[in-house]
């Protein structure tokens with residue numbers, strides 16, 4: 001089965017829970033365990049929070065979440081048109097933060113998703129591409 | 142508080158639950174009772190089902206759900222670019238159906254939402270605009 | 283939606299669990315069609331596991347009603363939650379379908395002929 | 396997220412309920428800042444009502460840790476669910492914050508000075 005959905009929200013913290021719930025509900029079409037769905041929720045929460053705080057610096061903007069199921073794999077893209085990241089490699093280091101935060105968001109995404117890629121351009125925005133496969137299907141392969 | 146979100150899904154029945162969950166989660170920012178959220182879910186379910194069965198006749202297409210909170214009111218627009226409705230007034234009659242169904246979908250939407258308007262053009266698509274206000278806020282007015 | 287079946291006193295008891303909508307209605311109709319046969323004169327749907335129902339779910343129940351009626355039998359609904367009951371009321375279906383609050387009550391009252 | 400507070404043996408026990416993220420972290424930090432004072436030498440966070448936590452929630456807990464440490468006190472976490480525990484482990488915070496499985500255990504072990 002193939003399936004696609006897209007959620008576009010205002011960049012305000014009220015919508016983080018909405019993003020988590022929507023992605024988890026979409027993902028539930030695959031055979032993810034409850035614990036995998038929780039991991040996914042953390043990843044989405046970190047990505048959307050980053051767009052709000054870092055991307056748009058709490059100013060108004062839109063965050064777009066693209067959800068897709070292809071070949072039994074879940075693909076999620078979280079995108080903002082905010083300020084962008086200067087040095088992506090540095091941003092991905094544990095505890096690196098520009099806002100006095102934990103610096104763990106991108107680390108959590110990386111550990112909870114099977115594939116994770118950051119694309120970003122200063123002044124244009126940031127796009128996180130993530131892939132997650134149910135553990136069940138991994139064992140079969 | 143103002144807030145907006147938009148969900149665009151493939152026109153397949155797998156996504157009806159996703160639409161319900163997303164809209165209910167968005168709506169939970171207002172003080173709806175659990176029973177009002179259930180009513181809202183039925184309305185969304187009927188609208189999205191109609192787009193799938195009637196609008197796109199189970200062929201592929203996109204369904205768009207626009208969610209907004211303005212002045213403490215929830216506004217939901219469900220839109221498809223399917224076949225459209227020839228006679229809107231007739232379509233809204235209880236038990237009227239063109240597919241051997243119950244003919245109750247639009248009736249349910251009308252009873253569960255505070256305002257409900259159908260716009261449709263043959264060959265272009267259908268747009269349902271709905272408004273719901275938490276009962277608490279109604280009493281204050 | 284998950285379905286489980288048991289037979290008692292020549293009646294088929296079906297327990298439904300989950301969301302009953304356009305997505306799950308076809309599976310229900312198919313399962314009922316397979317399980318019902320002329321020996322069965324009573325169909326009892328236990329709805330206490332139904333978290334959500336809309337007009338597509340109601341439509342599927344109406345189909346099962348017509349099927350069992352066609353065989354000279356009866357349909358009864360068991361453990362209808364207030365939320366689901368309201369949808370049934372609005373639809374007018376309670377004029378033709380009886381609600382029961384226990385399996386025993388349903389078994390005792392459905393098709394005693 | 397809902398917060399409720401009680402004081403016992405000079406320690407502040409806070410019960411958290413709901414999702415702990417960027418949206419709810421500011422309210423938590425504000426409440427802790429208001430409730431903590433130099434008389435309080437122990438802060439116990441009861442997390443069994445936390446359904447979800449991410450790095451923003453962890454960050455807010457770290458802030459409360461620094462605040463109580465600054466007053467010469469200690470922080471303990473109570474009833475951490477497996478899901479939440481995993482996030483704490485990954486963050487490395489378990490090296491500095493102790494977990495307890497009952498209120499008594501926490502009260503007995505935190506700031507006995």
Ligand SMILES: Nc1ncnc2c1ncn2[C@@H]1O[C@H](COP(=O)(O)OP(=O)(O)O)[C@@H](O)[C@H]1O
Pocket residue numbers: 046050051054055056080082083084085091092096097098099101102103104105106107126450
């Ligand atoms: N969407 C984004 N837009 C701009 N900068 C970002 C974005 N996401 C992450 N960053 C940068 O990467 C850094 C590290 O991010 P992260 O690991 O999530 O930690 P934290 O959010 O705690 O700072 C951030 O401090 C910020 O500088």
Ligand SMILES: Nc1ncnc2c1ncn2[C@@H]1O[C@H](COP(=O)(O)OP(=O)(O)O)[C@@H](O)[C@H]1O
Pocket residue numbers: 187191192195196197221223224225226232233237238239240242243244245246247248267337
């Ligand atoms: N999105 C739509 N696109 C085209 N036709 C529609 C749409 N929604 C409703 N209709 C028409 O209106 C009729 C009544 O709709 P409804 O009250 O929901 O009942 P039902 O879905 O049971 O037929 C449908 O049978 C169909 O002909």
